[in-house]
Amino acid sequence: MRMILTVVAAAGLLTIAAGDAAAYPQFQLSTSAERCSQCHFSPGGGGLLNAYGRDEAGSTISWIDDGALGDGRLLHGAWTPPDWLALGGDYRGVVGYKDPGPGDADTLLFPMQADLYVRPTFGPISITLIGGMRGVARGAEAKDIGIADRLTSREHFVTYEPDSGAWYVRAGRFFPVYGLRSQDHTSYVRRYLGLSTLEEPYGAAYGKYGADWELHVSAFTKPPSASLGIGQDTGAAVYYEKRNEDVTAAYGAQARVTASSTDRRALVGGVYKRWLEDQKLMVLAELDAGAQAFPDTTADARLQLLGYLGVTYMARQGVMIGGVVQGWDDDLLLEQSSRAAAELDVQVFPFAHFEAHLLVRGETAGLDLDQPGLLGMLQLHYYL
Amino acid sequence: MQPPLLATCAVAALAAVTGCVDASERSTDYAYLHAAIIEPSCATANCHSAMTAQQGLDLSTPATCDDLVANYVCPGAGADCANPFGIDVHGLLINRLRATDGLLMPQDGPLPESDIQLIETWIEEGASCE
Numbered sequence: 001m002r003m004i005l006t007v008v009a010a011a012g013l014l015t016i017a018a019g020d021a022a023a024y025p026q027f028q029l030s031t032s033a034e035r036c037s038q039c040h041f042s043p044g045g046g047g048l049l050n051a052y053g054r055d056e057a058g059s060t061i062s063w064i065d066d067g068a069l070g071d072g073r074l075l076h077g078a079w080t081p082p083d084w085l086a087l088g089g090d091y092r093g094v095v096g097y098k099d100p101g102p103g104d105a106d107t108l109l110f111p112m113q114a115d116l117y118v119r120p121t122f123g124p125i126s127i128t129l130i131g132g133m134r135g136v137a138r139g140a141e142a143k144d145i146g147i148a149d150r151l152t153s154r155e156h157f158v159t160y161e162p163d164s165g166a167w168y169v170r171a172g173r174f175f176p177v178y179g180l181r182s183q184d185h186t187s188y189v190r191r192y193l194g195l196s197t198l199e200e201p202y203g204a205a206y207g208k209y210g211a212d213w214e215l216h217v218s219a220f221t222k223p224p225s226a227s228l229g230i231g232q233d234t235g236a237a238v239y240y241e242k243r244n245e246d247v248t249a250a251y252g253a254q255a256r257v258t259a260s261s262t263d264r265r266a267l268v269g270g271v272y273k274r275w276l277e278d279q280k281l282m283v284l285a286e287l288d289a290g291a292q293a294f295p296d297t298t299a300d301a302r303l304q305l306l307g308y309l310g311v312t313y314m315a316r317q318g319v320m321i322g323g324v325v326q327g328w329d330d331d332l333l334l335e336q337s338s339r340a341a342a343e344l345d346v347q348v349f350p351f352a353h354f355e356a357h358l359l360v361r362g363e364t365a366g367l368d369l370d371q372p373g374l375l376g377m378l379q380l381h382y383y384l
Numbered sequence: 385m386q387p388p389l390l391a392t393c394a395v396a397a398l399a400a401v402t403g404c405v406d407a408s409e410r411s412t413d414y415a416y417l418h419a420a421i422i423e424p425s426c427a428t429a430n431c432h433s434a435m436t437a438q439q440g441l442d443l444s445t446p447a448t449c450d451d452l453v454a455n456y457v458c459p460g461a462g463a464d465c466a467n468p469f470g471i472d473v474h475g476l477l478i479n480r481l482r483a484t485d486g487l488l489m490p491q492d493g494p495l496p497e498s499d500i501q502l503i504e505t506w507i508e509e510g511a512s513c514e
Contacts, residue, residue: 197428
């Protein structure tokens with residue numbers, strides 16, 4: 001009990017000292033989960049785990065899955081909230097090394113995420129609140145930002161979902177479902193598609209689940225106050241996913257349009273997820289093509305392309321070793337405008353609530369191989 | 385073609401299909417620079433967004449161009465910046481983008497060379513905020 005209280009106290013302190021979503025698309029199909037909302041309350045995954053997700057986190061995906069170490073429930077099962085209330089949190093700290101290529105290299109040590117989740121339920125209606133401190137990874141400059149200025153809420157929304165769970169509507173602040181939702185907000189599918197930290201817009205969404213498919217349609221606009229983050233421009237997104245008969249593959253099709261005072265953007269893309277049981281390999285791929293126009297300037301419209309391919313080897317229960325190649329070109333017809341990265345990820349889930357994630361990424365801008373950037377980062381993650 | 389192979393080809397294509405547009409034909413309207421380069425690369429949530437405004441610099445809208453010019457393109461010359469290279473060899477902004485003094489912006493990684501060159505051209509043409 002003392003250990004649990006210590007962990008809870010540390011989590012509370014972190015909450016007042018450091019934002020990021022925590023979804024693991026590798027676990028869809030490779031475990032018995034067919035879709036994100038099977039383990040998460042949020043339709044698009046990320047954030048608070050439901051009872052099934054907590055059970056899976058303590059057993060199927062952890063190295064040690066028995067006894068107290070295998071208890072994925074809130075506070076390791078020491079206290080159970082009433083049925084109408086779900087609570088949780090995500091806490092991440094980082095140590096690492098960064099050499100951006102040109103410029104000075106630097107060591108990293110910062111709290112990356114400290115979020116508390118509260119989700120009361122009233123029949124078919126639930127309210128999801130995520131509150132915490134936005135992360136600051138800017139060394140000495142971080143000292144200039146007071147605690148009150150760092151308090152924020154990345155997501156807060158009301159959901160109506162009937163008992164059947166066949167459909168939902170929600171309104172508030174959340175990420176519209178689009179593409180692979182990696183827990184890494186710096187992955188290109190998030191960083192360059194407006195899905196990075198504190199880019200959640202306000203909006204409304206409708207989703208429907210079939211036996212082997214799901215559909216999510218969202219309309220959104222920027223947050224009403226700059227203190228809430230940058231959000232996405234006004235627009236709409238649609239995501240449709242179909243799984244094969246034996247639930248080892250999923251195919252997604254998606255589109256998004258946005259408009260701001262200075263530009264118009266349209267994106268179409270596809271997502272592919274494949275679990276190869278014999279090889280213990282999970283394949284995640286996304287391809288998006290876009291066009292961006294600047295109507296009030298003399299600039300021409302530009303064509304854009306994003307590609308992501310990740311292969312994760314499930315070395316054993318609780319251990320994932322992955323490789324990712326990703327590329328982004330924000331003006332396909334222009335020389336030296338693309339970015340590319342290759343990445344190695346080793347993720348260990350020793351037992352319920354804990355994760356260690358080693359990430360090593362090499363990156364180039366404009367395909368300048370003379371000065372590649374290098375990032376090495378060890379994340380320690382605890383979920384409440 | 386299998387979808388993973390398609391994605392791999394797409395990643396490789398990023399290196400192969402570029403180069404059809406002459407960089408000198410790119411617009412130097414600040415509204416374009418802002419929407420195409422500055423907002424997505426610099427005005428991110430924890431950097432120069434209105435919320436964070438690191439070093440007091442908010443780059444979230446084109447309207448903040450004057451601050452950028454006055455403080456980082458040609459400091460001491462106000463917003464009238466016809467010849468910034470005559471005041472400061474590169475200007476603070478370019479120093480940061482090229483990490484001339486060791487400090488790189490954006491801190492996560494450099495802008496592509498084509499974007500840095502466009503910003504240099506914008507400065508050489510007078511760094512107009514119009």
